[in-house]
Amino acid sequence: MEFKDYYKIMGVERSASQDEIKRAYRKLSRKYHPDVSKESDSEERFKTVGEAYEVLKDPEKRAAYDQLGADWKSGQDFRPPPEWDQGFEFHGGGFTEADASQFSDFFESLFGGGNAGRGQTRNPHFSQRGEDTHAKVIVELEDAYNGATRTITLHHTELGADGRPNVVNRTLKVNIPKGVYQGQHIRLMGQGSAGVGQGKAGDLYLEIEFNSHSFYRVEGRNVYLDLPVTPWEAMLGARVSVPTPSGKVELKILPDSKPGRKMRLKGKGIPGNPGGDLYVVLQVVLPPADTDEAKALYREMEKKLAFNPRAALGV
Amino acid sequence: MTVTSYIFSGHIVEEEVEFSLSELSQACGVNAEWLITLVEEGILDPHENGSHKNRHQWRFSGPCIQRVRIVRRLQQDLGINLAGVALTLELLGEINDLKARLIALESGTAEEL
Numbered sequence: 001m002e003f004k005d006y007y008k009i010m011g012v013e014r015s016a017s018q019d020e021i022k023r024a025y026r027k028l029s030r031k032y033h034p035d036v037s038k039e040s041d042s043e044e045r046f047k048t049v050g051e052a053y054e055v056l057k058d059p060e061k062r063a064a065y066d067q068l069g070a071d072w073k074s075g076q077d078f079r080p081p082p083e084w085d086q087g088f089e090f091h092g093g094g095f096t097e098a099d100a101s102q103f104s105d106f107f108e109s110l111f112g113g114g115n116a117g118r119g120q121t122r123n124p125h126f127s128q129r130g131e132d133t134h135a136k137v138i139v140e141l142e143d144a145y146n147g148a149t150r151t152i153t154l155h156h157t158e159l160g161a162d163g164r165p166n167v168v169n170r171t172l173k174v175n176i177p178k179g180v181y182q183g184q185h186i187r188l189m190g191q192g193s194a195g196v197g198q199g200k201a202g203d204l205y206l207e208i209e210f211n212s213h214s215f216y217r218v219e220g221r222n223v224y225l226d227l228p229v230t231p232w233e234a235m236l237g238a239r240v241s242v243p244t245p246s247g248k249v250e251l252k253i254l255p256d257s258k259p260g261r262k263m264r265l266k267g268k269g270i271p272g273n274p275g276g277d278l279y280v281v282l283q284v285v286l287p288p289a290d291t292d293e294a295k296a297l298y299r300e301m302e303k304k305l306a307f308n309p310r311a312a313l314g315v
Numbered sequence: 316m317t318v319t320s321y322i323f324s325g326h327i328v329e330e331e332v333e334f335s336l337s338e339l340s341q342a343c344g345v346n347a348e349w350l351i352t353l354v355e356e357g358i359l360d361p362h363e364n365g366s367h368k369n370r371h372q373w374r375f376s377g378p379c380i381q382r383v384r385i386v387r388r389l390q391q392d393l394g395i396n397l398a399g400v401a402l403t404l405e406l407l408g409e410i411n412d413l414k415a416r417l418i419a420l421e422s423g424t425a426e427e428l
Contacts, residue, residue: 029392029393033388033389033393035388035389035407036403036407050392131341132343132344134344149322172323173320173321173322173323174323174324175322175324175325177324179327183381184328184330185327185328185377185381186326187326187328187342188323188324189325203342205328205342205380206325222418249427251425251426251427252425252426252427254426261423262418262421262422262423263423263424264422264423264424264425266424
């Protein structure tokens with residue numbers, strides 16, 4: 001298990017006051033909140049910051065954590081010392097704002113999962129119908145173009161006969177409808193929590209998330225592709241093959257295309273009404289000068305082109 | 316572990332589903348009073364069949380489900396009050412619109428062969 005340096009994560013000194021820690025947390029949580037931040041790893045960062053704050057904001061947990069010493073580095077292989085938490089008394093778990101089940105093994109080994117008796121209590125109001133539940137389902141971008149059937153495994157916690165929570169797994173096959181995109185929800189009627197007594201079961205809401213793709217980026221129904229081209233394709237124009245999630249297309253590159261030129265393929269994004277577009281962004285790639293012939297060609301350009309890319313800098 | 320071979324199909328909430336007040340409160344796991352506050356704050360905008368006063372007639376569009384969940388997370392995680400959340404949502408919407416316009420301005424239509 002990896003050691004986590006909570007002070008480093010929060011960007012504060014080990015001697016920071018509780019106020020400083022709170023300020024650091026406020027700033028970082030605004031910066032990385034997944035609903036606000038556009039950074040791709042924001043969700044992970046947000047969780048990590050939440051975990052660090054869960055420990056550092058609580059003087060008891062912070063004191064216990066500080067006992068581990070200042071010599072540990074983030075990522076170092078870590079095992080808690082055998083008697084490490086003796087003599088510390090943690091009051092009521094102290095899991096106030098954060099969802100402790102999201103925390104790392106490191107956190108759990110030090111402070112426990114904090115699961116027992118937390119969040120599992122049923123709504124005290126008598127309710128006939130089961131609760132609606134939410135889960136995320138990760139699908140491929142291609143599924144949104146063609147539709148697909150995906151098998152998903154859901155975990156939920158049930159109180160066992162002995163009063164302790166158990167994790168129960170359930171596998172469902174689900175149709176992923178064509179045209180769905182990240183952030184949308186699919187409602188499966190009657191697949192939420194079981195009803196009480198004669199009550200109907202609740203509904204299950206699946207939030208769609210795309211598996212990150214090695215070369216497409218997706219925003220809403222629009223899809224982006226960085227397309228590598230050679231300098232001569234960009235300058236002289238060319239016809240090139242371009243992949244799209246619905247198959248290859250031929251694309252005309254206009255002469256004198258600058259790197260970063262964005263081209264829109266209308267209707268080649270995720271289908272729908274209106275359908276999305278596919279944006280192709282040109283990336284000029286330099287051929288390597290790794291043979292005598294390639295070197296000779298570069299030398300020839302050097303001699304014949306009289307090209308000064310720094311002219312605008314006045315040198 | 317339960318395994319079923321049945322294939323479940325559902326509707327895309329954002330496009331095909333509308334909620335009444337009580338359905339939305341059930342779907343988001345929040346109480347109806349709080350949703351009424353969101354309507355009063357102008358964060359949710361139900362279509363009205365008839366009088367705005369009659370909450371039983373309110374119909375919420377599918378995207379409201381995500382909006383409610385975002386509001387709740389922003390409140391819990393960042394400690395923003397409802398007016399602040401409303402402003403945040405408006406600004407986020409504006410950023411998205413600007414981004415879309417920027418992309419439209421920067422890009423030429425490609426010729427497919």
